[in-house]
Amino acid sequence: MAETVPHRGLDAQGRIAREGSLARVRHDFRPVVAAARDGILDLFGPRLHSAYLYGSVPRGTARVGRSDLDLLIVPRAEPSEADRDAVGALGEQLDKEFPQIDGVGALLYGRGRLLSDAETYDLGFFVACLCTPLLGDDLAEYLPGYRPDSRLARETNGDLAALLPVWRSRTAEATTPEARLRLVRLQSRHLVRTAFTLVMPRWNGWTSDLREMAEAFAGYYPARGDQLRAAAVRGYEPADSPQALAEYAQDLGPWLAEEYARVHGVKTPRP
CATH class of the missing domain: 3.30.460.10 (Beta Polymerase, domain 2)
Structure with missing residues (x-):
């Protein structure tokens, strides 16, 4: 039989389906x-x-x-x-x-x-x-079945504010194109995934495709849509871009962390 493709990554009960095999x-x-x-x-x-x-x-x-x-x-x-x-x-x-x-x-x-x-x-x-x-x-x-709700959003990606100082420190220490390339890839992917889970409960689904994540986010935050689309591209095709790292640390990252905390709260501290 042909494999059934879940609608927006959800099974018939509305739970997030396992995405690989x-x-x-x-x-x-x-x-x-x-x-x-x-x-x-x-x-x-x-x-x-x-x-x-x-x-x-x-x-x-x-x-x-x-x-x-x-x-x-x-x-x-x-x-x-x-x-x-x-x-x-x-x-x-x-x-x-x-x-x-x-x-x-x-x-x-x-x-x-x-x-x-x-x-x-x-x-x-x-x-x-x-x-x-x-x-x-x-x-x-x-483990339980998971739904694209606010609790899942908070506990998976509600720690961006705590990560930003670490990112800034690592960016300052990245003095070679190779090091900056790795940071652009890492931070681009993390920001796109965080932006997606910000809107995930409203979008009511799951995807791991960065471009689809960015488009889902842009539907709710159109003023930030182009920034996320550009970050999704860099997540797949990273470039040595100090400008992108500065944008992430000084603009997009702080805005996203504040909006995430407002909408979903902050991730529960781990032991």
Whole structure:
């Protein structure tokens, strides 16, 4: 049977549907995924609870030589610094071995943290809706269904005000084109996703496409629409742009943080 495409990312009950699947991984990326799976098993063995893909590869939108491989690795217990070093080394190895990818991003969280009450509407949502099972038992079985409501908006992206000073500091320290390029990509994506979740309850849906996010936002904040559209473009095709970083830190970011707090409140502090 043909795969049913959820309307605006929602299932028949109005909950956010899981967006990726192994079936959507394009042929060029399947050897990379297989090597990542084997490497994770070699590193963790019986200590591993589960592992996931997320991002463009399981969504089927990855571009050869341009997209990175994004992994979430979940040990049964909290990971050690040695575990983090080993995962970093695995990512470097995969990046060197496979020209299909442009880097590896690997998140490492223990099972207990992902299933904690504090993370139910942040990392829990990430696992249940944005991650595709690769190995082990799926933690989504222990998590609720998620709807595009204000609580989800607040707990996923309600911390922009706290992030802005960190962004400004890192921007001041970015003295090379390569460093500024990475910051433009990171901050562009974060701002577009935050802007989208600001309007997500009214739009009543979910998407991970940056351009679609920007258009959804622009429907409610047309005066800021062009800024978000430009940020979405930079999220996919980053440029060395000190002007964009200044705009994010001095104009768009502070405005968005203030409006987000007004509409949804501030993210609950984590332990």
